[in-house]
Amino acid sequence: MTLILTDTNDESQRYQFTLGEEVIVTTSTYELYDLVKDNPAEQLIIIGPNVKMETARVVAEHFRVVQPSLGVILVRTRLDVTTMSEALRSGIREVVSSDDASALVAASKRSLQISSQLMEVNKAAGSAMARGKILIVFSAKGGCGKTTLSVNLAHALASHTDSKVALLDFDLQFGDVAVALQIEPKKTISDAISMQTNLDELGIKSLMVNQQKNLDILLAPTNPTDIEFISTELIDNLLDSLRNSYDYIVVDTPPAFTDLILRVFDQADRCFLLTTLDMPAIKNLKLVISTLEALNINKSKLDFVLNRSDIKSGLSLREVEEMVGEVFTSHIPSSNEVSASTNRGVPLVMDNPRHPVSREIIDLAVRTDLKFRPIENKKRGIFGRKSK
Ligand SMILES: Nc1ncnc2c1ncn2[C@@H]1O[C@H](COP(=O)(O)OP(=O)(O)OP(=O)(O)O)[C@@H](O)[C@H]1O
Ligand SMILES: [Mg+2]
Numbered sequence: 001m002t003l004i005l006t007d008t009n010d011e012s013q014r015y016q017f018t019l020g021e022e023v024i025v026t027t028s029t030y031e032l033y034d035l036v037k038d039n040p041a042e043q044l045i046i047i048g049p050n051v052k053m054e055t056a057r058v059v060a061e062h063f064r065v066v067q068p069s070l071g072v073i074l075v076r077t078r079l080d081v082t083t084m085s086e087a088l089r090s091g092i093r094e095v096v097s098s099d100d101a102s103a104l105v106a107a108s109k110r111s112l113q114i115s116s117q118l119m120e121v122n123k124a125a126g127s128a129m130a131r132g133k134i135l136i137v138f139s140a141k142g143g144c145g146k147t148t149l150s151v152n153l154a155h156a157l158a159s160h161t162d163s164k165v166a167l168l169d170f171d172l173q174f175g176d177v178a179v180a181l182q183i184e185p186k187k188t189i190s191d192a193i194s195m196q197t198n199l200d201e202l203g204i205k206s207l208m209v210n211q212q213k214n215l216d217i218l219l220a221p222t223n224p225t226d227i228e229f230i231s232t233e234l235i236d237n238l239l240d241s242l243r244n245s246y247d248y249i250v251v252d253t254p255p256a257f258t259d260l261i262l263r264v265f266d267q268a269d270r271c272f273l274l275t276t277l278d279m280p281a282i283k284n285l286k287l288v289i290s291t292l293e294a295l296n297i298n299k300s301k302l303d304f305v306l307n308r309s310d311i312k313s314g315l316s317l318r319e320v321e322e323m324v325g326e327v328f329t330s331h332i333p334s335s336n337e338v339s340a341s342t343n344r345g346v347p348l349v350m351d352n353p354r355h356p357v358s359r360e361i362i363d364l365a366v367r368t369d370l371k372f373r374p375i376e377n378k379k380r381g382i383f384g385r386k387s388k
Contacts, residue, residue, distance in 0.1 A: 006048035064091035071111030175220025182345030
């Protein structure tokens with residue numbers, strides 16, 4: 001079916017006869033816009049000879065932006081250079097003479113072919129876009145709050161942005177996500193060793209512990225000897241499969257650049273680099289930045305997070321930012337509630353979402369989601385926030 005914009009409804013039969021198919025004729029551009037919305041499969045608009053050039057130009061320019069795959073063909077009684085060049089500028093695909101029915105049929109065919117090619121390209125780009133994003137949480141100094149941030153960030157993403165989230169404990173030797181959430185480690189990453197290259201969606205599902213709606217967790221091995229069998233190839237396969245099943249894959253890390261962690265950095269879409277306000281942590285953050293630079297990790301992926309930002313350490317935020325040469329986009333305050341909630345096995349963002357620590361982490365989760373999924377957020381119209 002083709003959509004026709006004309007100055008009179010009488011023309012429907014003529015177009016129907018020429019094109020050899022059903023047409024929908026309208027004399028109103030507003031109705032045309034509604035028709036396109038209601039018939040998303042339609043990929044062709046023909047604008048009749050008596051519709052003003054100005055109107056044709058506005059319609060073509062509108063659809064060139066909102067639905068580039070849709071083709072617009074203009075019919076004119078006279079084909080002159082001015083009309084042709086104006087049509088070209090506004091994105092009209094072809095201009096045909098009103099007394100040349102076969103030219104109109106041929107132009108329609110060409111336009112529909114272009115439309116279907118464009119739709120294929122859009123579909124491929126769409127599915128590439130839809131792949132899950134890897135978010136790594138790292139600091140080279142131990143005890144900065146990596147596990148606290150990973151666990152809370154994963155929960156915040158799952159409950160406040162309506163995303164499907166996987167939390168991975170890649171601190172393979174000393175991972176404590178299971179302890180922090182009081183999960184009995186019946187299933188761990190060790191179970192992936194026997195699957196190696198066979199990690200399909202079903203295999204992945206069998207490894208993950210379901211924590212709550214939208215959140216699954218992959219725990220670190222309970223047997224340290226398993227670590228030598230966890231190859232970088234296994235990690236690559238795992239991350240690749242996880243991207244198909246989750247919107248976000250949050251990775252908790254050890255305080256060291258192991259081969260595995262470098263692999264994750266390589267594939268990460270966002271890297272949250274943590275520090276606290278003490279000189280050893282700041283020195284290590286500077287080292288991390290230069291190491292990542294040497295490894296050609298794109299700087300635009302880095303996000304700097306200051307944990308326990310309000311403790312009196314004798315160093316001000318400005319001094320630390322000057323030392324590091326970066327701006328901290330999140331400042332997580334210090335609070336006894338953090339360890340108290342960990343001891344209860346419930347992350348603070350779930351236990352008390354209004355707590356200043358929770359607010360900062362939820363804000364980071366929502367900002368991250370907005371960065372990666374602005375369209376979904378717009379569709380939901382809530383910018384990812386669920387009120388609690
Ligand atoms: N903002 C905070 N306020 C108060 N305590 C915090 C805060 N962030 C983390 N902690 C506490 O600091 C300790 C270390 O935190 P965490 O285990 O998250 O660090 P880590 O970087 O994962 O450590 P590791 O390098 O050993 O894995 C924990 O007891 C945690 O409860
Ligand atoms: Mg940790």
